[in-house]
Amino acid sequence: MSDEATDPATDTFVAHRNLLFTVAYEMLGSATDAEDVLQETWLRWVKVDLEEVRDQRAYLVRITTRQALNRLRTMNRRKEAYVGPWLPEPLLTAPDVAEDVELAESVSMALMLVLETLSPTERAVFVLREVFDFSYEEIAAAVDKSAAAVRQIAHRARLHVDARRPREVVSASRTRAALESFQRALETGNPQDLLDVLAPEVVLVSDGGGIKQAALRPITGADKVVRFMIGGLGKHEHAVSSTATMVNGHPALLVHVDGEIDGIMAIRVENTRVTGLYYVRNPEKLTRVASETTLTLR
Numbered sequence: 001m002s003d004e005a006t007d008p009a010t011d012t013f014v015a016h017r018n019l020l021f022t023v024a025y026e027m028l029g030s031a032t033d034a035e036d037v038l039q040e041t042w043l044r045w046v047k048v049d050l051e052e053v054r055d056q057r058a059y060l061v062r063i064t065t066r067q068a069l070n071r072l073r074t075m076n077r078r079k080e081a082y083v084g085p086w087l088p089e090p091l092l093t094a095p096d097v098a099e100d101v102e103l104a105e106s107v108s109m110a111l112m113l114v115l116e117t118l119s120p121t122e123r124a125v126f127v128l129r130e131v132f133d134f135s136y137e138e139i140a141a142a143v144d145k146s147a148a149a150v151r152q153i154a155h156r157a158r159l160h161v162d163a164r165r166p167r168e169v170v171s172a173s174r175t176r177a178a179l180e181s182f183q184r185a186l187e188t189g190n191p192q193d194l195l196d197v198l199a200p201e202v203v204l205v206s207d208g209g210g211i212k213q214a215a216l217r218p219i220t221g222a223d224k225v226v227r228f229m230i231g232g233l234g235k236h237e238h239a240v241s242s243t244a245t246m247v248n249g250h251p252a253l254l255v256h257v258d259g260e261i262d263g264i265m266a267i268r269v270e271n272t273r274v275t276g277l278y279y280v281r282n283p284e285k286l287t288r289v290a291s292e293t294t295l296t297l298r
Contacts, residue, residue, distance in 0.1 A: 009046050012056050019057075019132070020064045022107070026127045027068040027120075028075060029088035029112050031288050040067045058138050065124050065142040072120045083210030085218060087278055088112040089285040090247045090264040092292050104172070104249030106131040109266040109278040112248070113205075114164045118157055125150055126157040166276075170269045176244075176251045178269045183242050183253055186265075191226050198222040199273040204229070209282030212263075225277065245293075254293065255279075261290055 006014075013020075020041060024034035041063045053059045079086050088109060105111055106127075115123050124143050128134040129150075136147040136154070143150065178197065185193035204225045208214030213232060219225050242253040242265070253265040264286065268276030280286065 008050055009048070012050075013042060013045055013060065016057055016060050020060055023061060023064055023127060023132065024068045025091060026106060026112070026115070026131060027065070027123055028072055029116065030075070030285075031089050031091050033071055033075065034068075037064060037067045037071055055138075058134070058141070061128070061132075061134070061138070062142040065128065066144075069120050069124055069143070072123070076120070083208070084214050084216045085205045085207055086116070087205060087207035087280050087282075087285075088248070090252070090266065090280050090289050092289055093246050093249050107248045108166075108250055108268075109248055110166050110268045110276055111161075113278075114161050117164065118160060121145070122153055122157040122160070125153045126161060129154045130158065130161075166268055166270065168270060170271075172251060174272065175267070175269045178272060178274055179244065179251045179253065179267055182267065182274055183244065186229070186242060186253070186255075187240055189230060189240070191230060194226045194229065195222050197274055198225060199270065199275045202273075202275055202277065204277040204279065206279040207282050207285070209284060211283055212281040214279070214281055247289075254289070261286060261293070264289060 017038065020038055021034055024037040025031055028034055028037070041060065044063050044067075045060060048059070050056065091107065093104075093107070115126065118126060121143055125139055128139045128142065129136070134142075136150045139145075139154075140147045140150045145153070181197045182194075185197055200222050201220065202222050202225050204215065204219040206214035206219075215228060219228050240262075241256045243256070245252055245254045245264075247264055247266050250266065252267065255262045255265055263279050263281040266278040266280075267274050268278075
């Protein structure tokens with residue numbers, strides 16, 4: 001490997017790569033597509049005359065946002081033919097992400113699903129303004145709108161999200177405690193243990209993508225959720241095992257069945273009970289998690 005210094009374009013891109021990835025991921029809900037957007041951003045960035053760029057960070061975010069918007073519109077057409085509920089691709093995150101409450105909440109499964117109900121432009125504006133605090137002028141340049149229009153879009157998107165987002169933000173420690181109780185109940189397969197940790201109005205959303213068995217629509221109510229989980233996991237010959245991990249800024253479970261990764265189970269907690277379960281079983285959305293988990297175990 002050469003010892004020569006990297007060029008300024010590379011240095012700047014690397015310095016802001018984490019920001020660009022997070023912007024793309026929050027807009028798309030797919031780490032795989034976010035990586036593709038970063039590749040497209042890089043190919044455009046290396047052709048830019050840096051001497052003509054006053055704010056390189058804002059310029060990179062502008063390129064990333066535009067590429068993500070193009071991809072989001074294509075993804076929305078694919079989702080129309082998707083089998084069953086669509087959940088974001090799980091993203092393994094470091095424990096320190098949970099300490100940044102606003103960032104952890106912005107990438108949570110619960111909020112990512114709310115963002116799915118926004119239009120592409122509303123989603124871009126919401127992410128750039130509410131999560132990363134970009135100015136209306138900077139966002140306007142990224143989405144090709146006037147600053148006044150962006151201000152109105154941001155207001156509309158904020159009201160939309162606030163009306164649908166979880167009622168309270170629960171600390172990581174409380175979520176972890178609820179997850180541990182749920183983990184024990186899941187591994188024993190005792191219906192009453194599961195009922196004790198689930199809220200009566202709990203909702204289970206499972207994503208198999210037409211590849212693995214999953215409910216074709218969300219399941220509401222503790223009794224129905226328990227029956228579905230016991231019925232599905234109970235069909236396997238070997239005991240279900242799970243490992244606590246951090247996904248999308250919150251404690252979650254990496255579930256194994258018959259010695260193989262079966263899925264990622266993320267949860268939403270209100271007070272001390274689980275009110276939301278998000279089970280990603282689609283193997284195409286678990287490739288990144290599987291590879292990163294393997295690297296961690298080596």
